[in-house]
Amino acid sequence: MRRRDFLYVSGIGLGASMLQSVPVIGRDIAMEEALIPVDTALKKRLADVALNAARSKGATYADVRIGRYLNQFLTTRENRVENISNTESYGMGIRVIANGSWGFASIDQLTEDNIARAAATAVQIAKVNSKLLTEPVKLASQRGYGEVSWKTPIEKNAFEIPIKEKTELLLAVNDAAMKGGANYINSSLFLVNEQKYFASTEGSYIDQDVHRLWPTFTVTKIDPKSGKFETRNSLSSPMGMGYEYLIPKKEEEIDGLFTIYKNRYNMLEDVTTATRHVDEKLRSKPVEAGKYDLVIDPTNLFLTIHESVGHPSELDRVLGYEANYAGTSFLTLDKWESKKFKFGSDIVNFEADKTQKGSLAAVGYDDEGVKCKNWDIIKDGILVNYQTIRDQAHILGLPESQGCCYADSWSSVQFQRMPNVSLKPGKAALSPADMIKNVEKGIYIFGRNSYSIDQQRYNFQFSGQLCFEIKDGKIGGLLKDVAYQANTQEFWNACSAICDEKDYRTGGSFFDGKGQPSQVSAVSHGCSTTLFKGVNVINTGRKI
Amino acid sequence: MSILSKEEAQALLKKVLSYSKADECEVNLNGSDAGNIRYARNSVSTSGGISQNTLVVSSAFGKKLGVATINEFDDESLKKVVQRAEETAMLAPENPEFVSFLGPQTYPASPTFVQSTANMGPKERADAVAASLQISKDNKLNAAGFLENNTSYAAMMNSKGLFAYNTSTGVSFNVTLRTEDGKGSGYATKSYNDFSKLDVKGATASAATKAASSASARALEPGKYTVILEPAAALVLLENLFFGMDGRQADEGRSFMSKPGGLTKLGEKLVDERVNIYSDPFHPELPTSTWSGDGRPQEKINWIENGVMKNLFYSRYWAQKKGIKATPAPDAVIMAGTDQSLEDLIKGTEKGILVTRLWYIRSVDPQTVLLTGLTRDGTFYIENGEIKFPVKNFRFNESPIIMLNNLEALGKPERTVSGESNTNALIPPMKIRDFTFSSLSDAV
Numbered sequence: 002m003r004r005r006d007f008l009y010v011s012g013i014g015l016g017a018s019m020l021q022s023v024p025v026i027g028r029d030i031a032m033e034e035a036l037i038p039v040d041t042a043l044k045k046r047l048a049d050v051a052l053n054a055a056r057s058k059g060a061t062y063a064d065v066r067i068g069r070y071l072n073q074f075l076t077t078r079e080n081r082v083e084n085i086s087n088t089e090s091y092g093m094g095i096r097v098i099a100n101g102s103w104g105f106a107s108i109d110q111l112t113e114d115n116i117a118r119a120a121a122t123a124v125q126i127a128k129v130n131s132k133l134l135t136e137p138v139k140l141a142s143q144r145g146y147g148e149v150s151w152k153t154p155i156e157k158n159a160f161e162i163p164i165k166e167k168t169e170l171l172l173a174v175n176d177a178a179m180k181g182g183a184n185y186i187n188s189s190l191f192l193v194n195e196q197k198y199f200a201s202t203e204g205s206y207i208d209q210d211v212h213r214l215w216p217t218f219t220v221t222k223i224d225p226k227s228g229k230f231e232t233r234n235s236l237s238s239p240m241g242m243g244y245e246y247l248i249p250k251k252e253e254e255i256d257g258l259f260t261i262y263k264n265r266y267n268m269l270e271d272v273t274t275a276t277r278h279v280d281e282k283l284r285s286k287p288v289e290a291g292k293y294d295l296v297i298d299p300t301n302l303f304l305t306i307h308e309s310v311g312h313p314s315e316l317d318r319v320l321g322y323e324a325n326y327a328g329t330s331f332l333t334l335d336k337w338e339s340k341k342f343k344f345g346s347d348i349v350n351f352e353a354d355k356t357q358k359g360s361l362a363a364v365g366y367d368d369e370g371v372k373c374k375n376w377d378i379i380k381d382g383i384l385v386n387y388q389t390i391r392d393q394a395h396i397l398g399l400p401e402s403q404g405c406c407y408a409d410s411w412s413s414v415q416f417q418r419m420p421n422v423s424l425k426p427g428k429a430a431l432s433p434a435d436m437i438k439n440v441e442k443g444i445y446i447f448g449r450n451s452y453s454i455d456q457q458r459y460n461f462q463f464s465g466q467l468c469f470e471i472k473d474g475k476i477g478g479l480l481k482d483v484a485y486q487a488n489t490q491e492f493w494n495a496c497s498a499i500c501d502e503k504d505y506r507t508g509g510s511f512f513d514g515k516g517q518p519s520q521v522s523a524v525s526h527g528c529s530t531t532l533f534k535g536v537n538v539i540n541t542g543r544k545i
Numbered sequence: 546m547s548i549l550s551k552e553e554a555q556a557l558l559k560k561v562l563s564y565s566k567a568d569e570c571e572v573n574l575n576g577s578d579a580g581n582i583r584y585a586r587n588s589v590s591t592s593g594g595i596s597q598n599t600l601v602v603s604s605a606f607g608k609k610l611g612v613a614t615i616n617e618f619d620d621e622s623l624k625k626v627v628q629r630a631e632e633t634a635m636l637a638p639e640n641p642e643f644v645s646f647l648g649p650q651t652y653p654a655s656p657t658f659v660q661s662t663a664n665m666g667p668k669e670r671a672d673a674v675a676a677s678l679q680i681s682k683d684n685k686l687n688a689a690g691f692l693e694n695n696t697s698y699a700a701m702m703n704s705k706g707l708f709a710y711n712t713s714t715g716v717s718f719n720v721t722l723r724t725e726d727g728k729g730s731g732y733a734t735k736s737y738n739d740f741s742k743l744d745v746k747g748a749t750a751s752a753a754t755k756a757a758s759s760a761s762a763r764a765l766e767p768g769k770y771t772v773i774l775e776p777a778a779a780l781v782l783l784e785n786l787f788f789g790m791d792g793r794q795a796d797e798g799r800s801f802m803s804k805p806g807g808l809t810k811l812g813e814k815l816v817d818e819r820v821n822i823y824s825d826p827f828h829p830e831l832p833t834s835t836w837s838g839d840g841r842p843q844e845k846i847n848w849i850e851n852g853v854m855k856n857l858f859y860s861r862y863w864a865q866k867k868g869i870k871a872t873p874a875p876d877a878v879i880m881a882g883t884d885q886s887l888e889d890l891i892k893g894t895e896k897g898i899l900v901t902r903l904w905y906i907r908s909v910d911p912q913t914v915l916l917t918g919l920t921r922d923g924t925f926y927i928e929n930g931e932i933k934f935p936v937k938n939f940r941f942n943e944s945p946i947i948m949l950n951n952l953e954a955l956g957k958p959e960r961t962v963s964g965e966s967n968t969n970a971l972i973p974p975m976k977i978r979d980f981t982f983s984s985l986s987d988a989v
Contacts, residue, residue, distance in 0.1 A: 082638050086612060092597075105593035109616045122594050129667045133675055135588035164636065185797065223798045228805030230798060230912060322585040324689035325721040325732075328904075331987070414591045453907045453940075455919045460940055460986035462917050464909060484909060484917070486940065486984050517583055517691040518595075519967075539983060543913040545801060545815075545946045 038196050039069055039091075041208050045148075048200035050113050051095045054120035056202065059128070060097035060104075062140065063120070064201040064369060067093050067111075068411035071194040073160060077171040078187045079179060085164060092411040095120050099127035101137025107412040141394035141402050143371060145204025151365025153212040154358060155243030159192045162244045170247065174272045178220045181276030184230075188218035188272075191239075191511070193523075197368075197411075205370040213361055213523055215239035215511050216247055216268055222279040231282040233275040234466055236300045236448050237266045239511040239523065241361045255504065257433055258445070258469065258476060261300070263506050264359055278467060278479075285479035288468070290540045294443035295485060295533045296436055301446045301465045302424075303508025303526040309489040310351055311422040311526065313458035314378050315405075316387040320396065322417075327515045328456025331489070332384055334396075342384045345493030350425040351379040353388060355404055360421045360525035361509045362407075368415040371404035378422060382494075390417045409520040416516055423507070423527035427499035433530040436498055443471035444483060444538065449508070451484065462486045464541065482542035492533060500529035548578065548663075548698045551710045557600075557618065558702035564627040567604035567634060571646045571703035573838070574600050579695035582670040587681055587688050589674065594667070604630035608643040611635070642862040647840040649706040655713070656832040659739040662714035663696040669740075670694070673718070677749040681722055684753045690720030694740065701840060709836045716740045717962060720749050721922060722756040723989075729935070730989050731755025732902050732922035734777055736962040736969050738832060755901060755923035762935040764985055765926065771897035771953065772980040773890050773927070776961040776972040778903045778920075783972065784963055785906070785914055786945045787822075787878050790848065792857035796867070801914045801946060802857065811854050816949035818852040824875030830960050831971050833876035841873045848878065852949075882955040882973025890956050890976050892930040897976070899925040899932060903941075906965050914944045919986055938989070939982035951978045 048065045055063035074086045092109035093116065104127025106119040159167075171188045178186035195211040216237050223230040240246050246266055253265035259274050260267070297305070313330040317323055336342035355373035357363055366372055369391055378386050391402040408415035437445065448466025455461075464484040470477035487495075509525040549557065554574055561572045576598035583590050601614045604627070611633030615626040670692050681688035694716040702708045719734040732755065733748035774782075786801075795802035795809040802810050825845040826833045835843050839861065847855045856872055864871030891899065906918035920938045927933065956974035963970070 081641060083640070083642070085633070085637060087633070088614065091616070102589060103591050105591065107593065107595050109597055119594075126592055126594065126667045129671045130582065130589040130592055133584065133589040133671060133678060135586070168638065185799065221799055226805065228798060228803060230803075320586065321687065321689060321723070322590055324585060324687070324723060324730075325691055325719060328988075329723075329727075412595050412597060414593050416591060451907045451909045451917065453905045453917045453919070455938065455940070455986040455988035456904055456921055457988035459988050460919065460938075460984060462940060462942075482910075484942075488987070518581060518693065537984075539942070541909045541915055541942060543910065543915050543944055543947065545913045545944060 038210065044198040044208070045200065045206055047093065047111055047116060048198065048206065050116045051093065051120050052200060052202050054117040055095060055097045055124055058121050058124040060099045060124050062098040062202055063095065064199065065093060065095050066368060066408065066411055067198040069196040070410060071160065073192040074189070075167055075171060076187070076189040077168065077175055079175055079185065080172065082168050090410060093119070094408065094411045094414065095123045096414060097123045097127055098138050099124045100131035102127045102131035102134050103138060104130065105414040138392050139395050141391045141399065143203055143391060143401065145201065146207060146370070147204065148206045150208040152210040153241055153363070155212050155245070157244040158212070159214050159244040160194060170268065174218055174268050177269055177272050178276045181273060182222065183220045183276050183279065184223045185221040186218060191215045199366065199368065199370050201370050203370070207366045207370055209365055211364055212243055213239060213241050214244070214246060216266065218272055220272065220275045220279050222283060224283050229283065231279050233278045233282065234448060235268070235275070236261060236271055236466070237268065238507055239361060239509040240359055241363050241525070242359050261298070281479050282481065285481040287542050288480040288483045288538060288540050290538060292535045293538045294440045295536045296433065296440060296443055296445045296471065296530060297533065298447045298530050299506040299508055299528045300448045301463070302528050302531055304449045304452050304510070305461070305463055306422060306424060306526040306528060307510055307524065308452060308454045309458055309461055309492065310379070311419045311524065313489065314387050314422070315417060315419060316389045316393050316396070317417040319387060320393070323515065326517050331457045331459050337384050337387070340383065343382055343494065344379050344384045344490060345382045346496045347382050348427065348499055349379055349382045349493050349496050350377070351422055352376070352425060353378050353403070353420040353422050355420045357421050357525065360507055361511070361523035362419070362421045362525060367404040367406040368408050369402070369406040371402045371406065373404045376403060388417060388420055393417065407522050409522060413518070413520050418515065418522040419513065419524045421525045421527070424499065424531065426502040426505045426529040429501065431498060431500045433500055433504060436500060436530060436532050437471055437476060438474045440471045440532070441473055444480060445469040445471055445476060459488050460486070461489065482540045484539050484541050486537050486539055492536065495533045495535060496531060497534045498532040500531070502529065504529040548576065548696055548712065554698065554700035554710055555702070555708065558700060561600070561602065561623050561627060562702060562704060564624050565604060565704060567606055567631050569605040569646050569704050571603045571701065572600065573701045575697065575699040577695050577697035579693065580665065580667065580670060581691065581693040582674050583691050584674055584678065585689035587678055600626065602626050602630040604634045605643065606634050608639045608641065609634045609637050610640055610643050611637055644861045644865060646703045646705050647707050650709070650836070650840060650842055652709055652835040652842055655711045655826060655835045657711065657713035657738055657834060659714045662694055662716050662738065662740040665694040665716065665740055673745045676746050677720055680746060680749045680753055684757065685725060686722040686753055686756055687725060688720060688722050690718070692718045699834070707840050709840060711834050711836070713834070714738055716743055718743055718745055718748060720752050722749070722752045724756055724760050728989055729756045729760030730922045731759060734962050734964060736960065759923040759935040762924070762937045764937045767939060767982045767984050769979040769981055771894065771976065771978045773887070773894060773897055773899045773974060773976050775887065775901045775974050776959050777964065778900045779975050780961050780963050780970050780972045781903050781906050781965045782916060782945045782948065783880070784966055784968055784970070785908065785916055789914060790857050792859040793863040795857055801912060802854065811857060813854055814852045815854050815946060816849065816852045817952040819952060819955060820849050820852050820949050821881040822849040822878055823847045824878050826876070828879055828971065831877050831879065831969060837873035841871060843873060843876065846872060846875065877969050879971040880958060880973060882958045885954065885956045887956055887974045890954055890974055891927055891932065893954065894927045894930060894976065897927040898936060899927055902964065904964065909942060914946050915942060916944065917942050919988070938986040940984045940986055941981055942983045943981045948977050948980065953978050
């Protein structure tokens with residue numbers, strides 16, 4: 002599902018008829034059937050049919066992914082359930098190298114004849130396209146792992162929780178908002194289960210069971226006199242977890258200006274706070290444009306990290322493979338080769354990690370059979386590495402891939418996607434409250450809102466759900482029409498303090514778009530509350 | 546699986562309906578065969594062929610609705626999917642907004658299928674890309690591009706006697722050419738139902754010219770400028786206006802169309818009187834399906850006429866509640882223009898900026914439709930009717946409502962495709978005064 006399609010599906014006012022007008026991504030299923038994975042022996046047999054057929058047609062390398070992708074999507078508004086959808090998509094994607102060129106074909110009718118035909122199509126495409134190659138594909142070496150498996154470490158499978166329990170939670174959330182004086186509330190819960198099987202001619206047969214979920218809401222209140230409306234979105238995070246994320250736990254809460262959440266989320270409490278915030282937003286004063294010190298909470302900063310650190314360090318962008326769509330990158334190879342490119346201030350350290358528990362991008366093995374790991378991208382402010390897959394590793398002189406290959410469906414070809422990229426917490430003890438004490442003129446920002454960045458990742462503009470004024474070390478009222486604009490390198494060099502690990506949280510993007518045809522991926526970004534000195538803030542208020 | 550004919554689809558849908566025990570049942574069926582080729586660094590990269598089918602069953606008992614889908618079409622699977630939809634309906638809470646399915650409708654045939662596009666295969670795609678790559682290499686440029694074609698069908702039938710069927714083809718091509726030093730970049734995007742209309746060489750050559758002429762751009766101060774937006778740049782702004790024309794959101798007080806007291810701006814003049822925007826499934830340059838996903842006929846509709854907001858789209862439930870016609874959202878929009886070419890607009894400009902593409906458009910304020918984003922792949926300074934020099938890219942903060950009030954001139958509409966949403970539209974190039982650029986970007 003493309004990002005835009007999801008926004009449409011999850012948008013305000015969704016009805017059954019509207020759902021039918023968006024691309025249908027899978028088939029609905031009775032959940033008890035879907036929870037029993039396709040037999041591994043059958044998958045191995047089907048995979049071998051594909052691998053043998055590809056080899057017999059002249060492929061020098063082949064991999065096959067058999068995927069069953071389950072989604073459950075519950076949407077509600079006010080006192081009613083708008084939609085409950087269980088979808089399943091099952092099929093196979095075959096990728097080959099023939100005459101030094103990539104070829105790919107995918108099918109949803111997995112008979113042996115169809116599989117052989119698809120393998121032949123993939124090889125045919127590779128051979129036809131090889132005439133347009135400047136140099137043959139060069140794969141980093143990768144050993145076969147034999148038959149192995151991996152599963153997201155979940156406590157409660159969210160698909161096994163009765164639908165009634167999930168809709169009751171969402172309706173209770175809506176009820177709390179309406180009782181608090183909201184005009185409208187939309188809430189939803191989105192569950193993902195990727196049951197995927199990978200096999201390659203190098204001898205890997207990898208069975209994985211990946212789980213993710215995202216609870217969210219939007220509270221709306223309208224001022225009857227002016228007709229102005231304000232909204233406040235949930236401060237939840239999409240997670241690579243089971244339903245346990247929705248079971249509140251005191252140890253996972255941080256008391257500050259209001260309660261914020263780490264690896265557990267109290268949706269009922271957050272919606273109550275949100276409804277109060279919407280009232281305050283309607284009464285908030287417009288920001289005066291100018292330079293401010295920004296204290297940015299992880300619920301906002303994760304997205305700035307995603308756009309300004311995660312994307313520019315993707316090696317495919319750096320090399321130009323995304324030049325026609327997602328763009329290229331200012332983090333060119335010469336900057337990496339110099340070993341002294343000052344991406345950020347000395348306290349800025351970013352780590353890529355495909356193994357982080359609870360994160361969206363965590364898997365055991367990537368979608369070309371490489372075991373996942375972690376590595377530094379920015380160390381003490383200096384650019385030290387990128388994100389790579391097997392056909393790129395040689396460009397950096399790496400002996401093996403960093404395991405960043407992903408496809409969003411059996412029907413999509415796998416390519417380089419972002420691992421979790423996170424800002425390491427400060428080493429010295431520092432809480433957000435202590436950080437704010439030293440800020441004379443600043444803004445304290447929570448929650449994701451509007452975000453935009455150029456195609457080489459220099460110039461960005463972000464806004465938040467909540468922007469509190471800071472004056473002489475004290476937090477004041479909410480400001481409206483706030484957006485911060487900066488140049489990536491200047492912004493991260495203006496990073497002057499990072500709270501310690503007690504404040505560390507992850508945020509995530511559930512539908513990050515890239516590639517042609519466009520694919521989505523899910524990725525997390527961890528950080529603690531961080532202070533940036535002297536950032537440009539604009540006022541976005543207009544009259545029409 | 547191959548594309549099902551009308552008769553094959555009808556027989557399959559009848560079979561599915563024969564298994565239904567629900568009060569009402571509606572079945573949607575669609576499928577596609579698609580192929581694509583992608584290239585970058587003057588060389589082919591990834592490519593593929595994708596074949597997919599989906600059957601969606603909606604079963605209703607009273608106001609309880611269940612939906613189930615499947616992608617296997619043997620008798621057992623078809624029986625199973627109907628049963629699953631019915632079981633889901635039984636478990637679902639009653640939806641007070643459920644509206645009984647539509648009865649029989651009459652749809653004219655959609656002129657959306659072209660055989661030459663359906664005939665495309667790996668070789669046709671590779672040949673087209675080879676021609677594009679040649680232009681890039683001849684001009685010492687670096688090409689990245691994407692060519693995709695698809696053939697699809699859609700059908701629906703329900704227990705009230707409605708049946709609809711359509712086939713469609715599409716081909717889209719887009720390419721970015723960059724100078725070897727990375728200081729210049731140009732883009733072209735084209736999309737048609739008919740492959741024979743696609744001029745890959747012409748589009749690549751246009752991107753090559755922009756790449757070469759945009760190198761070594763100069764920085765201008767951000768601020769308010771007269772701009773000429775090429776159709777691809779105008780569409781990514783205007784589509785946010787179209788997406789926001791939902792009648793229910795307007796009535797509920799949470800859109801740019803809302804007024805205090807539950808009123809809306811429907812019937813009011815919101816933009817310059819030269820603005821006329823409509824949809825028409827039979828437009829020869831942009832044919833679309835004659836029926837929407839829930840079976841409502843798609844007809845020619847005026848959305849904005851002489852600057853006045855004439856129509857909004859509604860769900861069937863909300864239209865019924867309000868006692869008005871349930872107009873569906875359009876598949877594509879058309880904005881009327883003049884006979885002036887882009888060059889004519891440039892000639893008539895004393896000082897201004899030519900914007901060829903806009904990128905990463907996001908809503909900043911839904912109440913004013915304020916959008917932000919950046920120029921990309923060729924931005925030029927115009928003085929005394931001529932392009933003088935390339936300028937560095939800007940970030941803008943602007944609303945299409947304000948922009949269409951600041952309209953200076955319109956050119957001749959052409960079919961273009963949104964780089965943001967993939968939506969096709971017929972949009973003229975347009976000249977706008979006081980367009981707000983808020984900062985500079987170093988990106989090329």
